[in-house]
Amino acid sequence: MARPGSSKREAIVAATKALLWERGYEATSPRDVLALSGAGQGSLYHHFPGKREVAAAALAEMAEEEIAVIDGLFSPGTPPLDRIRAYLTRERQALRGCRLARLSNESAMEEPALREPVAAYVGHIQARLRASLEEADAAGGLAPGIAPAALAAMLIAVVEGGYVLARVHWNEAAMREAIDGAVQVLDAVTRPRA
Amino acid sequence: MARPGSSKREAIVAATKALLWERGYEATSPRDVLALSGAGQGSLYHHFPGKREVAAAALAEMAEEEIAVIDGLFSPGTPPLDRIRAYLTRERQALRGCRLARLSNESAMEEPALREPVAAYVGHIQARLRASLEEADAAGGLAPGIAPAALAAMLIAVVEGGYVLARVHWNEAAMREAIDGAVQVLDAVTRPRA
DNA sequence: GTCTATAATCAGATAGAC
DNA sequence: GTCTATCTGATTATAGAC
Numbered sequence: 001m002a003r004p005g006s007s008k009r010e011a012i013v014a015a016t017k018a019l020l021w022e023r024g025y026e027a028t029s030p031r032d033v034l035a036l037s038g039a040g041q042g043s044l045y046h047h048f049p050g051k052r053e054v055a056a057a058a059l060a061e062m063a064e065e066e067i068a069v070i071d072g073l074f075s076p077g078t079p080p081l082d083r084i085r086a087y088l089t090r091e092r093q094a095l096r097g098c099r100l101a102r103l104s105n106e107s108a109m110e111e112p113a114l115r116e117p118v119a120a121y122v123g124h125i126q127a128r129l130r131a132s133l134e135e136a137d138a139a140g141g142l143a144p145g146i147a148p149a150a151l152a153a154m155l156i157a158v159v160e161g162g163y164v165l166a167r168v169h170w171n172e173a174a175m176r177e178a179i180d181g182a183v184q185v186l187d188a189v190t191r192p193r194a
Numbered sequence: 195m196a197r198p199g200s201s202k203r204e205a206i207v208a209a210t211k212a213l214l215w216e217r218g219y220e221a222t223s224p225r226d227v228l229a230l231s232g233a234g235q236g237s238l239y240h241h242f243p244g245k246r247e248v249a250a251a252a253l254a255e256m257a258e259e260e261i262a263v264i265d266g267l268f269s270p271g272t273p274p275l276d277r278i279r280a281y282l283t284r285e286r287q288a289l290r291g292c293r294l295a296r297l298s299n300e301s302a303m304e305e306p307a308l309r310e311p312v313a314a315y316v317g318h319i320q321a322r323l324r325a326s327l328e329e330a331d332a333a334g335g336l337a338p339g340i341a342p343a344a345l346a347a348m349l350i351a352v353v354e355g356g357y358v359l360a361r362v363h364w365n366e367a368a369m370r371e372a373i374d375g376a377v378q379v380l381d382a383v384t385r386p387r388a
Numbered sequence: 389g390t391c392t393a394t395a396a397t398c399a400g401a402t403a404g405a406c
Numbered sequence: 407g408t409c410t411a412t413c414t415g416a417t418t419a420t421a422g423a424c
Contacts, residue, residue, distance in 0.1 A: 008408070024299060026221055029399060040409045041401085047407085051400065097299050104361040105218060105296045118362045143382050147375070153359065153368065154375025158348055161355025165347065167298040168312045174347065181341070181348025188337050188383045202390070223417055234391045235419080241389085245418070 009047040011037040016058035021099050025055055025108040056113040062099055063117035067124050080132035081141065081190055087129070088155065088182055094166035094175040101160050126156045136190060143189040151189070158182040203241040205231040210252035215293050219249055219302040250307040256293055257311035261318050274326035275335065275384055281323070282349065282376055288360035288369040295354050320350045330384060337383040345383070352376045 015037035019028040030044055030051050048054045073090060074083045096102075100118045108114040133148035142148065159182075162175035209231035213222040224238055224245050242248045267284065268277045290296075294312045302308040327342035336342065353376075356369035 006407070023301065027301060030401080031399075041411090042404095042409055043407070045401070098358075101358050101362055102299045104358045105291050105299060107217070107221060109361050109364065115362065115364060119364075122359065122362050145382055146378050150371055150375035150378055152375070153371035154352055154373075154379065157353075157355030157359055157369075157372035157375075158351045159355065160358040161351030161353065164292075164295050164298045164354040164358070165316065165351055167303050168295055168309065168316050170303065170309060170313075175351075177344055177347035178351035179348075181344035181346070181351075184340050184344055185348065185379050185383060188339055189379060200389070224419080225417070235393090236391055236422095237389070239419070 006047065008037070008039040008043040012039050012044055012047065012054060013058050013061065016054050017062055020055060020058055020062070021096065021102065025103055025106045025114065028055075030054070052111060052113065055108070056117070059100065059103075059114060059117035063121040066099060066121055070125055070128060074128045074132065080135040080139075081186070083132050084129060084155065084186065085183060087125070088159065088179050088186075092163075092175070094163055094172040095170070097163050097167060098160055102163070104160075122156060122160070125159075126152050129155050141190050146189050155182060155186075200241065202231070202233040202237040206233050206238055206241065206248060207252050207255065210248050211256055214249060214252055214256070215290065215296070219297055219300045219308065222249075224248070246305060246307065249302070250311070253294065253297075253308060253311040257315040260293060260315055264319055264322060268322045268326065274329040274333075275380070277326050278323060278349065278380065279377060281319070282353065282373050282380075286357075286369070288357060288366040289364070291357050291361060292354055296357070298354075316350060316354070319353075320346050323349050335384050340383050349376060349380075 012033060015033045016028070019032055019036065023032075030041075033039075033054065034041060034044060044054065048057070070087070073086045078086065100121045103109065103114070103118055109118070130149050130152035133142065133151055136142055137148050142151075158178055162178040165178055166172050166175040168174075206227060209227045210222070213226055213230065217226075224235075227233075227248065228235060228238060238248065242251070264281070267280045272280065294315045297303065297308070297312055303312070324342050324346035327336065327345055330336055331342050336345075352372055356372040359368040359372055360366050362368075
């Protein structure tokens with residue numbers, strides 16, 4: 001149970017990862033997963049108790065993958081504010097939505113097993129942003145009246161909200177403009193005594 | 195057809211408004227709507243071609259109501275930056291999500307009739323924020339390097355992203371912290387030459 | 389305009405053979 | 407471990423009486 005090395009199990013999880021990003025949790029049926037993975041009904045229910053657990057396994061893998069990408073952007077060799085700019089301006093498929101936080105408005109978030117990987121991903125970014133801002137602050141690079149923790153929360157909110165803007169306007173540029181605003185603001189509150 | 199004065203039609207739309215906020219579009223079935231409204235199957239399909247059109251009518255009303263609230267916050271009698279602060283810090287039920295933009299990640303956004311009211315609401319706020327920032331800028335109250343349009347996009351993104359943070363962390367405070375960051379930053383980029 | 393009855397399809401899951 | 411067959415209830419809608 002939940003042991004790797006099983007071909008169909010891996011195919012099922014891979015298909016679920018793709019469908020969760022594309023359609024979300026509620027709109028993804030076990031039937032869809034089986035069709036995409038090439039597995040039969042029995043394989044899914046042999047490896048997992050049900051749909052929720054398949055999704056939890058898929059989300060855990062997605063969070064792990066995305067956190068690794070984030071950690072690559074926040075390399076210690078880069079100056080702290082450059083790490084933040086790299087995260088803000090990284091390339092994104094805005095219309096697809098955030099791979100994990102796209103589930104934020106689904107009933108799935110009321111289930112701890114599904115919410116946890118999403119919260120871990122978002123929380124990890126927020127912690128990385130905050131640590132970088134505290135580093136910049138310690139070097140005297142942050143304007144007075146700006147709390148690193150609050151600014152970090154604001155920045156992750158701009159990114160997640162940017163996805164929302166792109167989706168509702170059906171326009172990638174809507175997200176880019178919000179990110180532009182964040183970069184301008186970051187520059188303004190860090191230049192003063194840099 | 196879509197004529198007001200019909201009791202059941204109004205009950206159906208009212209029930210749909212409640213359910214769309216609570217559960218979203220895909221998770222709201224005509225059956226749920228009928229149960230909540232007290233109407234029978236026939237009433238729904240007499241007044242509307244189907245589920246999509248009921249939702250479109252409900253969303254249009256929701257957008258109209260919320261835009262009226264926004265316009266109340268952006269009263270011309272208030273100084274421009276105070277209008278923005280009033281919008282940012284208004285009370286919200288963060289865990290319920292944005293009444294309109296909570297649908298942003300549903301397939302419904304690919305249907306123009308459903309996306310338009312949501313886009314109109316978000317776009318209206320963004321236009322109000324931008325006009326207020328341009329007013330502040332004209333009075334010399336905006337730091338150099340800050341474009342009113344980009345800052346407006348950033349601010350609406352913080353609010354919409356704040357809802358996402360609250361939902362994924364299942365914690366209202368997560369949104370408040372992001373809003374706090376936005377207020378601090380707004381203060382920092384407007385004080386310099388105010 | 390409103391109702392109840394019915395239908396076709398799909399959702400999520402189980403049974404049991406191989 | 408993997409498969410096909412089957413099951414129960416929900417979804418979205420249609421039919422037709424009142």
